[in-house]
Amino acid sequence: MNLRCVDCDALFPASMMYHCSHCGGILEVVGLGTGTCGEGNERVSAQPTMWRYGSRLPVEDLSYAVSLGEGITPIHAANRLADSFEFEGRLLLKDEAVNPTGSFKDRMLSVAVSRAKELGFEKVVCASSGNAGASAAAYAAKAGMEAVILAPVHTPREKLTQIAAYGPEVRLVEGHYSNSYRIAQQLSKEFGYANMTTTYINPYAVEALKTVGYELYEQLEGWIPDYVFVPVGAGPLLKGIYRGFTEAREVVGILHGDVEKHKDARIPKLIAVQAEGCAPVVKAYESGLDKVSAWGEPYTIASGISDPLIGYEQDGTHTLQFVKASQGFAISVSDDEILQAMRALAVLEGVFAEPTAACSVAAVKKALQAGAIPQSCSVVCMITAHGFKDFKIYQDMEREHRKCIFPSYPHRPF
Structure with a gap:
């Protein structure tokens, strides 16, 4: 390696x-290796987690693996949601909200903390808009490591509460996410913290996201969807899905002892979804540029992808390369469209998603209306995090749409 x-x-x-x-x-x-688990590491590979792909993960001795049961997340057929869009194709939801701390970041932090532990680190730092901070704190706690989490002052209280519950040192940083990113770099350099920030800065964390592509390929039995819609800040999840599908036929074929059966595969078109209030990748794509420039001050309810990329614009450029390589595109959605998608997911499919997670669904509806994708195609939406992560948004929606369920009775009938 x-x-x-x-x-x-x-x-x-x-x-x-x-x-x-x-x-x-x-x-x-x-x-990395070509098998499905590290030699002599049956304890980990036997678990129904992403560590079943152990030799494709960047931990040389899997006895160092720090796992809370991440990965192997479900896929839901979203037929009622598709009907509401008047969509004639196949719509699926890859539900990362069921990961241990409620987001896809658990995949990244499980591997990154494991590798840090293997390399002898005892303390970690993570810049986060919320979800990565919760993951970093949880996995550091599981590993017995110290953790410092840096989050913008406007991070949703629910996310900060979850982070604090795991016992790390939490420092709130004025301004946007890029300020937290910069301070995490300083702490890592000056005090020897392993940097767990979930942009492209930690290569071991990014590598974990290939498992999403492996799982989609395996769960869909080798059937490849036409499109995968991915909420994007810096964008490592999109790259992970691309690389996962690139390797999936070999990995899944070996896992099931039938490489020939899984010899044919392709890459789905990957769609980078951003909020209109912070859309540096979309801006570059729509302008026909190959390089992404930093955004100004973000303004969106989708805090999980509210990343202006200031000082690390190359991350957005790297993500844009995979969008184009897959023949996909980039699209932005408004906060109103995100709110509508959150409500539709909950009411029609029973899926409780935070604003960032609902962006993928909002983008499918918008792309259909614009004719950017055909009516008869197949689509997977990445549902990246749980609705409990930003509960106030739902509370505000509930107050606006409150209904009286029971009439007023002089005596309770129960």
């Missing part, structure tokens, strides 16, 4: 590095 720069192809030992020392480029993990 090594680290490779995506820009200059320089190779490095698999230490806790965050950028290429030659050109400053993004690092990714290369040279």
